[in-house]
Amino acid sequence: MPKKILFLKARTGVDDPSPPMAFSLLGEIAKEEGFEVTIENLNAQYNNKKNEDIIELIKRENPEIVGVHVFTNAARYSYELIKKIRPYAKLIIAGGPHPTVCPEEILERGADIAVIGEAEISFRRLLRALYAKKNLKKVKGIVFKEKGKITRTEPEEVIFDLDKIPMPDKSFNRKTDYIKVKKEVNNFGQILSTRGCPGRCTYCFSLFSKCYRCVSAKRVFEEMIYLKKTYEIDFINFIDDAFTINKKRLFELCELLVKNNTHIRWSCGTRIDFLDREMISKMKEAGCELIILGVESCLPKTLLGMNKIIKVNGITNQQEYIKRVDEILKWCREFKIRVGVNILCGFPWEIPQDMKKMQRYIQRIKRNVTQGFYGGILQPQPGTDMYEKYAKEYGFEKWWIDKKPLFKDNYRPFFTIYYHQYWEHLHNNFFKFSKEYFKEIDKLYKIMGRWNLYIFTKRRFKNFLSISFIYSAFYLTSLFSMYLYKISPSLERKLMEKIKKFSYTFKFKKS
Template sequence: MKITFVNPPQTASKYKFMGVIAPPLGLAYMAAVLEENHFSVNIIDASASDMTWEEFEENLKNSNPDIIAITALTPTIEKALKTAKKSKNLFPDSIIVMGGYHPTFNFEELLNYEFIDIVIRGEGEYIILDLVQTIENHGDLSKVKGIAFDNIVTPERELIMDLDLLPFPARHLLPMDNYKLLNMDTKMSTMITSRGCPMQCSFCSSASLHGSKLRLRSIKGIVDEMEDLIENFNIETIAFMDDTFTINKKRVIEICDEIIRRNIKVLWGCTARVDSLNADILKKMREAGCITLFMGVESAEQQILDDVNKKTTIEKVQEAFKVCREEKIRTIASVVLGMPGDTHESIKKTVDFVKDLKPSYAIFSLATPYPGTKFYQQVFEKNMIKVKDWSKYTLISPIIDTIECSLDDLKKYQTIAFCKFYLRPSYLLRQLITDGPILLKTIWGVFRHVLS
């Protein structure tokens, strides 16, 4: 059997405006598991390749698949549905499978479309293997855990507890030259070193999918993969995409020590919780090649942090950015405007607070309730969701209003926030010295995206 995985056209990363285009690791992991079991597999990353719909169809024709597996997030679901429909028209006898965050939590909605045959719910690597083997052997699909089809919803499949059982993602099937980070002119890739997050922030869809139990890869497996990226793909920059890479300080030190011991020369960045950093761990990370941290600030209001179960304090946010500046590590502050408790005053306070933190970059998102999260359930029950069009769930379009701010107010505040942060002479001078042309590309991308 031939299986084609598809990242649909026109579904670039939600951070593309920041110069970030990341490989679809989920598809690459599933493809690797199928290849390991001797199936013929290919991946069409139509988004990263900037394919037109006509170019996508031509690529799909060339692959001549028996099974077409399409990934979807909430804001890309319409493009995924269009992909599924075109795929079914081209190959009416093929089996169309859809998976990802949105399909996992909205499978009933998707099964209403006659061109979708099966939905995968949850971590897909071994679900897709069970599914393909069952189809090839003409077996009973109702025995495959973690799927939905027709009027049948099978039991959930257990989470993958030993992540070292997974092969490295099948990056040889991806257009690796097309991925980039912060507009840097270097070859990059992403990696994960863990799944699951015990912190359980209410707005996080990743934690909803991967669970609250932290599952860790071995140090050897992580650094082996880094070496594989360098030797086989000439990767110069790696972005670790764990929910929070730094949650286990001892483990971070061990990873860094192994990178240093093997004399691996690669630059990398990661996600980090503000309450998991100190000067000692940052010095070690810097020595091992870390240059960028992506940290959740969310709000300057402690009550809002408590409401979303952030489990940290304003003071810890301030200290984390201070120590990163001292250790000369680039920071990206992730901020959420328009949470239910936000007021005109609290939003202005948050924008000023972020300026005072002096991060290298800042992303001012609008509160977006993704299906499957506690946040979605909370605002849905209170009838606060004002926009039902999934394509607007981009973090740029307002979806809910607050006790004081309308949707129009929130969009205005977001634009003001980006302008106030990026157009300060002191900021521009500081960042031009450190990041040069990268900054100019990033600012242009930010404003083009927000103002559109």
């Protein structure tokens, strides 16, 4: 009888359109070690299973190991899942960002073992040690409880040659969990081609340490071709923190894509200090259609507090940062590459006047932001400078447990999907901001939301009258949804549920 392993991710209310990369990677490793792999991502956009269904699955399949992937923002939901399956699971291994920084907490909540950081080497060695019944103290990069005592082994070595890591096997994931229409096959087109980041942003936590490494251009090209042939994908999304850091590798990849006439469209995210006109030109020629820029702010004091800096002649210059953003937006417009912009607010030194400046900045650049804005209010992640500096002072040491979910049963109101996507973030008042501050930040995110809604409709309809009609319909329906929700969340859900489902028909109208 084959050994069995079940990978789980809890439902959080913010659906995953794509399979978790960790499951595809670790699933391949488990398969190589002789395990029969099953994946249940309860957070997949079309997975309707509940925790109770997982209990029945464990009873029926009786896996030797259950692996749970845990993000800090979803820790509460993951703990609920672990609590429910604990009486039926033989062994629970937790991995991901949250177990990396809070392993003892994970064990207290019911897991048997926590895997720290990059898991490819330590997870393989852990599987072998468990199967051979060897001493777990010799397995690097794990934390476990033995006879009531918590043991932390020495850290696992950083993986420098990423080409040696097995190619992720996405076949473990059920297509029906992520795909309803043909266009959604591209949800399987995610590639992680780098690890780490040379940046030292004070709000950012990286599972992969600060040591920057990258997969070779040849290996990235091979994975793109594999995904295209296997899943008939024609669009690849690179999920790296900063895809363009290694300029030489970028040009090598672009050359391979152009030379082999692959016709694969792709997107990536990056920092503004690792992008120039020549790179954008090469990327466009090689099929790049979208770049997500980590702009975050236009405020000099916030950029400095984030450690988002550009040096001119060795001197830190925040104004040069804003100038650089304008140049990149202009170049992307020149080469007809869509641009999305990340915006992050909610730092303890910000005041209402700062949000007014941000509003003016968004109004100024939005015409060149052709994909839309992404943003939110800072959630200080454990393990970051912002968390270490302010958590005790402001009393949010365990916010991922203490803060109750805003939406019941993970339901998201209509207006948070198409208009005020970051409305939920307004309730995360970590730094005890004034009402005036939240009033201005609410205006900021409404400006961003209206522009995003306009982009959403413009990309799906060519006719001006159609764009105007659909935009107005979605906007007014969102305002009505917001009004209903303030009166009665249950009433909003009852009246808007069918409208929300109908609205999804526009999602694939045009891209």
